Structures are given as C-alpha cells and as structure tokens.
Amino acid sequence: MAGSTLASPSVEAPPRPRAPASPGRETWRRFRRHRLALASVAVLAVLVGGVLFGGLIWPLAIDDIDFSAQLQGPSWAHPFGTDDLGQDLLARMIYGGRISLAVRFAAMAVASLIGVVVGALAGMSRRLLDPALMWLTDLFLSLPQLPLLLLVIYLFRDSLKAMFGVQGGVFFMIVAVIGGLRWMPVARLVRAQFLTLREKEFVEAARSQGATTGHLVRRHILPNALGPVIVAASIEVSAAIIAESTLSFLGLGFPPDIPTWGRLLFDAKDHLDVAPHWALFPGGAIFLTVLSINFIGDGLRDALDPRRVF
C-alpha cells in the first residue's frame, strides 16, 4: 500500500524525541491521531452502553401493547415513537440491541477462531495441507454467501428450534452460519503472517533451543501475528452486523417477539408512509454501529502498522 508509509491526515505536530513507550501505549498514541476513529469509539461506547444498561433507566416493557398509542412519532412518553401495536420502540431497540450485540460478538469469535486455526495450520504446514486449505479458502470466498446463508437457515431452522428452543436455536444457527461463512479473510491473513514469521531469526533461535512446533506457534508466532488479525476481526463485527440484520430484514432471522434491529426494519417497511420513525431509528442505529466499527478498524490498522515509525 502506497499510502501507509505517508503521514496520516490528522498529523500536524512534527515527531518529538520521547522516552521509549510500551507497545500498548504507543499504539494508543497512534490511534488517537485518527480523529474519526476516536470519535467512533465514543459513539460506539454510547451505543453499547445504551444497549447494555438502557434497560435500567428505561423501564417500559417491550411487549406492552397500547392501542391508544399506535404508530406515534417521537414524544416524551415514547422518545423513539411506537409501532403498530403501540409498543415502545426505545425499549424494543434496547432489548433487541442486546441480542444483536451477543450475535455479533459470538459470530466474530467463531469466525476469528476458525480463521486463526485454518490460517495457522496452512501457514505452518510445509506439505500438502497448505495448498489444500488455501483451495478450500478460495472456494469459500467464491461462494455466494447470502444465498448460502439463507439456504442453511431454510434447511436447518426447524430441527434447531426443536433442539435449543426458538430463541436459542435461531441464535445458535445465525452465529454458526455467519461464523462459518466469514472466516476466510482471517485465515488468509494469518497464513500470510505465519509464512513470514516462521522464517524469522527469533523463531529459528527458539527452534534451535528445542522448542516444539506447538510452543513456537503459541509463544512466538501467534502473538506477533495478532495485530492484523485484530483489525480483520473488527471488520468481521461489522460484516456480522450487516449479515444478521439482513437475515432479520428478509424475515428469516429472529421471530417477531425478539425485536433485533433488522427485524424492526422488516416490520416497519410496510408502514413507511405513516410511521417513518419506526424504520429510521433502528436503521440509523445499525448504520452508526457499522460506521463507527469501520472507522475504529481503520484507526487500528494505522495504529498497529509496524512499518509506521513516527
């Protein structure tokens, strides 16, 4: 990348000589330079905090049906308005947001875990395993993800619901499917990192002292490969948000009594003319979350890039 060695847009002060800082502090110092990323951390903190603790300060029930307050716009009683059954949208968004949040992080964890394992196996193997795994990765990359996601959900939803209950089944399935179809970028990244790192002198030194491959991977190679993986994982979160809300939006995600943000949009889309607020609040929330995560990922990429010296 040509741009990565140049100054970032927000640089103004020339670098001053300073005492050597710890890597974490150094990363933070670089991250702070990316103003939009910094602002995004604040926005994301407000969104996540609101979803996690909003239920404590906003006590209205999510299924409190009130036909005298159908499809009302924002007011003091209902800051985000109400839906066609007079249910309070703010309460529903707080509740649904919590589910969405859990789905995203679980899906991201699954995707990153599979990606790291596949990438590490491919990166450490010197024989047939590497080309085979990379062929598989390329194959998965060229799969049409949304149709496949829909297909898996279509085929497995009933049996999973029977196994884990409606809520648990859908949760488990969405996490597994998004995680299972999004691990490829992480795997490629980890493999590329492993291929360079395993030839480095410090790895050679550890090997010559009799370290096993497992020890090499855990203690020496993996910690050094994690920077880009963290960036990729943060991008995975925003991909998982879009995937989860798309499924809910198509009416194939969570059932109506679990109002995730995508599900709210799905319900709202037939009432756009009378109740635009119903679609705007959840849609705006999805947009803000994705945007801030993308900016944070961008800031992290700048901050963790070891080639940057200033």
Add this chain to the structure above:
Amino acid sequence: MGAYILRRLLIAIPSLLGISLILFVVLALAPGDPFGELAANPNVPPEVRAALRVKFGLDDPIFTRYLRWLWAMLHGDWGFSFASRVNVDTLILQRLPTTLFVVGSSQVLALLVAVPVGLYAARRPYSLADQVANTLAFVGFSLPTFFTGLLFILLFSIKLGWLPFVYQANLPGTGLAWAWENIRQAIMPVAVLGFFQAASYTRYVRASALDVARLDYVTTARAKGLTEGTVTRRHIARNALIPVVTLVALQIPAVFGGAIVTEQIFRIPGIGSLLIDAMLANDTPVVMAVTFVFAGLVVLFNLVADLLYGWLDPRIALR
C-alpha cells in the same frame, strides 16, 4: 493467451464442482425426509415405501446420490416447483434477465462513480477532497442496502412522489413512454446497489492509483511536460485499473447478496426474490436451483474477470 484461457477454464470447473458438492452436502445433512409425509400416512404399506425409496435411490451412499443429482442438473432436469406448478428452469429463466439487468446497470453506475472519484482523490492524497471522498466512501459501505433502500423509498416515493417503488417486469405499453417508465422504476434499485458498490470500489481505485503514481514511468511522463490530466488519464489510470478488475471480481458474491435484498425491498421479480418466496413457501427444488444459479453466476463472473485480467495485463497470461 489460448493456454491461459484453457487454464482458467480448467480452474473454474473444479470450483463449480466443489460448490455444487457443498450445496448437496448441506441439503443431504439437512433433517427432513422427502418421504416423511408418506411415512406418516398409515394407508401406505411399508413395502411400498421401501420400494419407492429404492426406486429413487434414497438409501444409496451419499456420493452416488450426489453424482445422480449433478447429472440431472447438467441435463437441465432441475425439478418441479411445488408452489408455482412449473418446471424450475422455466421459472428461473423467466426471472434471470431482470436480475442481470439490475445487477449489471448497478455495476456500471458503481464504476462510473468510483473510477473518476478514486483517481481524483489519489491525485492529491490527504488533501481535503481526498478526505471528503474517503469519509463518503466509509459512509457508503457502512449503509446497509436494506436501509438505503427504505430511505430512498421514503424520500423519493413517499415524500416527493417522483419514483414508483414497486417494480413491474412487464409494464404495458410501447414506445418512448414505456421505455421511460422502465428507466424510472429501475432508478432506485440500481442506485441503491450501485452506490453501495461504488463506495468500496472508490477505495480500491484510490489505493491502486497511489501505488502506480509512485512508479518511475509516471515521473518520466511528468518530466516530458505532459499535463497532470494527461498523466492521470493515459498513464496512471490505465495501469491502476488492472488490479481493480480482480477486486471487483472478489466483490461479486456480495453484489448478488445485495441484489437479493434490493429485489426484496423494491419487489423486483428477479431470482433473488424468487429465492425468498420459495423459502417462505418451503419450495425446496426452487431454493436449491436458485442457490446453484447464484453460485454458477459467481464462478462465471470470476472467470470473466480472470480472462479480462489476462487481456489487460499480458504479463499475467504469459506466466
């Protein structure tokens, strides 16, 4: 070049087979027996049921079943839609042109936006224009298509009343008025998909142009006294756009995913909405066939991109 085309074709076939295998395994692993209803029916004696199972080969090993399914697919025997009472291939062929039209025009729109903006942003990296373009690109690919679609409907159909929000494949009428109606109803879906793709393409074009702009031959072109515009158009753009072809190809699965959502929002009768309708109606043959068509389209466009890449950059084909 001939050898290159052949090699690419030979790579495309195994990946198509691999995809079909994955699809079939997913289907085979799925719970639910096609003869489940029969088994529950007390009027069907067990012998008849067993005979039927043997006849349709349901107890064969999975690989034999896969080969038989693949053979049928290759012969154009795609099954029969439970819901619409027609052959699946007829149904898909009816719907496919609409999807290809919408997806194709949105890609053209995306490139028409992304290439000039990306090149312009790369001319002065980190200038104000570059930062504005970069921020807009971030906003663009953070806006999910389903939300932009709803916003467009809200603004242009409901508030302003300019554009229709239900797409009709066979509008009545002929002549210019008919063509205009067709364009009018395609504007919103194409714009929703196109801008979403344009956002990520802009970043590719910019990064690629920045890489090329540092090369010596660009400096030479400048030293010859060519104007900045000529250098950008004739020297930077031509080489910078080559890797963009590959990146666009990598986006194709996402494009078709976006098409499903867009078709659902604007009720476009394409194969994406066919997929969703078939799922809601439990119409398994249609679901399988449409998913397979999507996979085939992705492989096909990847192949096209590869061939285009070889043609644009002869060094690739010679390797």
